[in-house]
Amino acid sequence: MQTNLNIQPLFDTEIEVLCPATVANLVCGFDILGMALQDPSDRIRMRLSKEPGIRIQHTDEYKLPTEPAQNVAGAALLDLLQAIPEPVGIEISITKEIKPGSGLGSSAASAAGAVVGANYLLGKPFSDEDLVRFAMAGEKVASGVKHADNITPCILGGVTLIRSIFPLDIIGLSAPPLQVTVVHPQIEVRTSDARQILRKEVLLKDAIRQWGNIAGLVAGFLKEDYELIGRSLEDVIIEPVRSILIPGFDEVKQRSKAAGALGGGISGSGPSIFMLSKEAATANSIAEIMKQVYTQLGIESKVYVTSINSKGCEVRITG
Amino acid sequence: MQTNLNIQPLFDTEIEVLCPATVANLVCGFDILGMALQDPSDRIRMRLSKEPGIRIQHTDEYKLPTEPAQNVAGAALLDLLQAIPEPVGIEISITKEIKPGSGLGSSAASAAGAVVGANYLLGKPFSDEDLVRFAMAGEKVASGVKHADNITPCILGGVTLIRSIFPLDIIGLSAPPLQVTVVHPQIEVRTSDARQILRKEVLLKDAIRQWGNIAGLVAGFLKEDYELIGRSLEDVIIEPVRSILIPGFDEVKQRSKAAGALGGGISGSGPSIFMLSKEAATANSIAEIMKQVYTQLGIESKVYVTSINSKGCEVRITG
Numbered sequence: 001m002q003t004n005l006n007i008q009p010l011f012d013t014e015i016e017v018l019c020p021a022t023v024a025n026l027v028c029g030f031d032i033l034g035m036a037l038q039d040p041s042d043r044i045r046m047r048l049s050k051e052p053g054i055r056i057q058h059t060d061e062y063k064l065p066t067e068p069a070q071n072v073a074g075a076a077l078l079d080l081l082q083a084i085p086e087p088v089g090i091e092i093s094i095t096k097e098i099k100p101g102s103g104l105g106s107s108a109a110s111a112a113g114a115v116v117g118a119n120y121l122l123g124k125p126f127s128d129e130d131l132v133r134f135a136m137a138g139e140k141v142a143s144g145v146k147h148a149d150n151i152t153p154c155i156l157g158g159v160t161l162i163r164s165i166f167p168l169d170i171i172g173l174s175a176p177p178l179q180v181t182v183v184h185p186q187i188e189v190r191t192s193d194a195r196q197i198l199r200k201e202v203l204l205k206d207a208i209r210q211w212g213n214i215a216g217l218v219a220g221f222l223k224e225d226y227e228l229i230g231r232s233l234e235d236v237i238i239e240p241v242r243s244i245l246i247p248g249f250d251e252v253k254q255r256s257k258a259a260g261a262l263g264g265g266i267s268g269s270g271p272s273i274f275m276l277s278k279e280a281a282t283a284n285s286i287a288e289i290m291k292q293v294y295t296q297l298g299i300e301s302k303v304y305v306t307s308i309n310s311k312g313c314e315v316r317i318t319g
Numbered sequence: 320m321q322t323n324l325n326i327q328p329l330f331d332t333e334i335e336v337l338c339p340a341t342v343a344n345l346v347c348g349f350d351i352l353g354m355a356l357q358d359p360s361d362r363i364r365m366r367l368s369k370e371p372g373i374r375i376q377h378t379d380e381y382k383l384p385t386e387p388a389q390n391v392a393g394a395a396l397l398d399l400l401q402a403i404p405e406p407v408g409i410e411i412s413i414t415k416e417i418k419p420g421s422g423l424g425s426s427a428a429s430a431a432g433a434v435v436g437a438n439y440l441l442g443k444p445f446s447d448e449d450l451v452r453f454a455m456a457g458e459k460v461a462s463g464v465k466h467a468d469n470i471t472p473c474i475l476g477g478v479t480l481i482r483s484i485f486p487l488d489i490i491g492l493s494a495p496p497l498q499v500t501v502v503h504p505q506i507e508v509r510t511s512d513a514r515q516i517l518r519k520e521v522l523l524k525d526a527i528r529q530w531g532n533i534a535g536l537v538a539g540f541l542k543e544d545y546e547l548i549g550r551s552l553e554d555v556i557i558e559p560v561r562s563i564l565i566p567g568f569d570e571v572k573q574r575s576k577a578a579g580a581l582g583g584g585i586s587g588s589g590p591s592i593f594m595l596s597k598e599a600a601t602a603n604s605i606a607e608i609m610k611q612v613y614t615q616l617g618i619e620s621k622v623y624v625t626s627i628n629s630k631g632c633e634v635r636i637t638g
Contacts, residue, residue, distance in 0.1 A: 032531045163535035164528070169550060171538055200523055207526040207556075209483070212351045214530045215537045216482035219490055222541040231488060237526075 007084055008123030014047040014319035015120060019113030020157075020309045021098045022105035023180070023274050024149040027233045027265040028213040032162050034105075034153040036309040037180060040097040042109040044073065045318065046117040049089030054078065057093040062100055069141075072107045073114035076138030080115050083134070084125070090118060099302075102184045103268040108150030111138025116155060116313040129168055131155050143192060150268065157312030159221055176224035178308050179283035181261075183252065183290035184272040186300040189245050194269030197241055206236050226262060226278050233263025233276070246271045248293045255293070256286045280305075326403055327442030333366040333638035334439060338432030339476075339628045340417045341424035342499070342593050343468040346552045346584040347532040351481050353424075353472040355628040356499055359416040361428040363392065364637065365436040368408035373397065376412040381419055388460075391426045392433035395457030399434050402453070403444070409437060418621075421503045422587040427469030430457025435474060435632040448487060450474050463511060469587065476631030478540055495543035497627050498602035500580075502571065502609035503591040505619040508564050513588030516560055525555050545581060545597050552582025552595070565590045567612045574612070575605045599624075 019042040026033040049055075054068040054077050068074030077090055092114060098106040115134045119126045126134075132155060136146040152160040152170050163169040202210075216232030219225070243249040243266060256264060256275040260282040264275030273290070277283045287303045294301035338361040345352040368374075373387040373396050387393030396409055411433060417425040434453045438445045445453075451474060455465040471479040471489050482488040521529075535551030538544070562568040562585060575583060575594040579601040583594035592609070596602045606622045613620035 029530070029534065031527045032534055161531070161534050161538060163531045163547075163551060169535070171535065171547065173538060198523060201520040202523050202526055204517060204519055204521050204556075207521055207529070208350045210526070211348070211530045211533045212480070212482045214534050215348065215351055215480050216488070216490065218534045218537045219480060219492060219541065222538065228482075228490065232482060237523075 005084060005125040006123065007086065007125050009048050009088060010121050010123065011048050011050065013121060013317060014045065015117055016316045016318045017044040017046065017113040017117040018314045018316070019044060019109035020154055020312065022108055022150040022153045024105065024268040025238070025266070026159070026217065027235045027239070027263065028210055028217055030235070030238045031147065031149055032214070033159065033217070034149045035159045036153040036157045036312055037104070037182070037304070037306050038309045039304050039306040040104070042098050042106075042113060043095045044110070044113040044117055045093040046114070046121060047091050048121045049091050051089045052087040054081070054090045054092065059093055059095045062096055064096070064100070072138040072142050073110040075141040076111040076115050076135045077118055079137035080118050080126070080134040083130070084122065088122070099184065101188055101190070103189065103266065103270045103272040104182065104184065105150030105154060105268065107139060107142035108135065108154045111135040112151045112154035113313050114138070117315060120315045128155055129170065132170060133168060145195075153312065155312050157310045158308060161218065173218060173221050175221040175308060176226065179277040179280050180274055180306050180308065181256070181277065181283045181286040181290065182267060182272055182274045182304040182306065183294065184302045185246065185248065185294050186302070187247070187271050189270045194242055194245065197245070198238065199241070202237050209236050229276070230262035233265065235265055239265050242266055242270060246273065247299060248297050249273060251293050252290055255289045259285045259289060261286055324403060324444040325442065326405065326444050328367050328407060329440050329442065330367050330369065332440060332636060333364065334436055335635050335637045336363040336365065336432040336436040337633045337635070338363060338428035339473055339631065341427055341469040341472045343424065343587040344557070344585070345478070345536065346554045346558070346582065347529055347536055349554070349557045350466065350468055351533070352478065352536070353468045354478045355472040355476045355631055356423070356501070356623070356625050357628045358623050358625040359423070361417050361432060362414045363429070363432040363436055364412040365433070365440060366410050367440045368410050370408045371406040373400075373409045373411065377415070378412055379415045381415055383415070383419070391457040391461050392429040394460040395430040395434050395454045396437055398456035399437050399445070399453040402449070403441065407441070418503065420507055420509070422508065422585065422589045422591040423501065423503065424469030424473060424587065426458060426461035427454065427473045430454040431470050431473035432632050433457070436634060439634045447474055448489060451489060452487060464514070472631065474631050476629045477627060480537065492537060492540050494540040494627060495545065498596040498599050499593055499625050499627065500575070500596065500602045500605040500609065501586060501591055501593045501623040501625065502613065503621045504565065504567065504613050505621070506566070506590050508589045513561055513564065516564070517557065518560070521556050528555050548595065549581035552584065554584055558584050561585055561589060565592065566618060567616050568592060570612050571609055574608045578604045578608060580605055
């Protein structure tokens with residue numbers, strides 16, 4: 001429990017939190033980089049209650065668990081509530097538009113949105129870092145691992161770097177305007193499977209190539225150098241292994257780059273694929289390519305043409 | 320041979336090139352990051368001659384070879400001369416202050432200075448990238464490997480990133496003012512030995528930690544965030560292996576950080592050690608610590624208190 005928390009609960013306020021989808025890894029930045037998207041977003045309605053306990057409802061089709069300890073948002077809230085001295089109840093209603101298992105940070109959106117909302121309703125006693133830590137308890141329920149690469153951009157917005165997870169060190173990175181085209185082929189890739197197929201050791205020469213690209217990508221973002229961003233979007237370690245799990249990956253990537261994409265790759269652990277472009281027209285052409293590829297493969301898909309969300313989770317007062 | 324080169328030889332001009340020492344790797348950025356120093360510097364005097372061939376003199380104590388193909392500066396110049404259509408001769412006199420084998424880019428200074436000087440005397444037909452490529456032929460003579468992590472900052476100045484070596488992609492990074500304290504313990508660590516003791520494979524989890532630090536360091540430089548630079552100066556892959564070759568390393572590092580250093584580590588492949596500080600007073604205290612450590616170990620050492628050289632090799636007309 002933290003001391004000196006300034007808690008001022010808003011018992012008569014109802015809020016809605018818009019919780020953005022996120023792209024983790026950003027090609028070369030496995031486990032350290034992430035980016036928030038304008039679209040799609042989950043919506044979470046919340047209010048405090050004087051009756052202790054967390055009561056969860058879902059208003060979508062996904063039949064997610066409502067038992068707090070087994071629910072991603074619930075587990076994150078349980079972690080947050082442990083940090084405050086007075087018992088308080090939370091009523092929460094979740095409408096997911098980010099499909100679970102899409103690779104677009106669906107569980108992070110629930111966990112991050114829930115703790116951002118609760119923090120607002122408690123008078124904002126917690127820092128962004130505190131919120132990332134609470135939300136990681138939600139990610140642990142979803143994937144068994146306390147990772148923060150979706151949660152961090154979901155809470156902070158924009159492009160984020162997790163320099164270190166123990167101790168937690170998160171850094172917001174500025175970036176130039178970027179168009180993002182995302183395709184979610186409707187196949188299942190489990191995060192745990194996508195993690196298990198990775199080798200535990202990598203060649204030093206591949207690691208050097210990867211960290212050259214990561215350094216280039218970070219410099220490209222901060223210097224607003226689109227060409228450098230494009231050249232740096234190369235992953236010689238994770239993508240060659242994981243892309244095997246995603247039918248159509250190579251064709252989407254190759255044709256998107258031919259159509260003018262700066263580059264792109266697997267979103268998180270997949271199966272969604274994202275491509276970055278400078279121009280909206282390019283982003284639209286890429287959307288057409290993505291649809292075509294999956295239509296020809298006979299795989300249903302959902303395509304988003306969107307951009308970077310610079311705000312992260314947004315709280316609106318609804319009552 | 321390149322076409323369309325605009326060569327305008329200055330046969331009647333004599334120049335002196337100041338060639339800065341450089342720190343390669345910058346702790347976490349093995350093979351990709353480097354930084355030029357104000358001090359020490361080599362001095363190279365050069366002039367063109369109508370009589371083809373490269374004639375090398377040394378005005379120092381190091382007894383380096385004068386046969387062009389076996390001399391670092393000579394080999395770089397041979398590579399440059401192959402790129403121009405008209406035969407031309409070069410007279411070159413080298414005064415080394417950067418001791419060979421110090422880990423401070425001694426061979427890079429000779430190779431980079433020679434090609435920067437020759438480019439000036441030929442009317443600047445070549446780009447910085449061309450010059451890096453020519454100078455790499457000199458590095459190959461010195462260490463058997465065409466590496467560019469000392470050459471690039473030596474030519475460009477400041478902090479530089481080599482995103483990729485094939486194809487060559489070099490990026491200048493801005494950085495806030497930094498004080499640099501360097502100690503060169505007078506022991507021999509051969510670059511080839513320092514390279515051979517590295518493992519060919521690394522743990523993925525270590526690689527992830529390393530690229531988090533690299534991303535943090537690049538962001539710290541570009542955002543001028545001293546704290547972030549300090550936190551990112553951690554190497555979990557190379558330093559634990561190579562530091563064993565350098566007596567006193569752990570004590571220098573620990574006491575320097577206790578005295579206020581942002582951080583630091585092995586310069587290149589050693590044996591020199593560098594420490595970064597925000598304040599000049601801190602840099603001076605660290606110099607005292609370094610001297611003490613090696614005096615106590617009974618190892619002679621040379622200490623430099625300097626700063627980042629933002630200009631790289633500098634050409635002065637001397638006749």
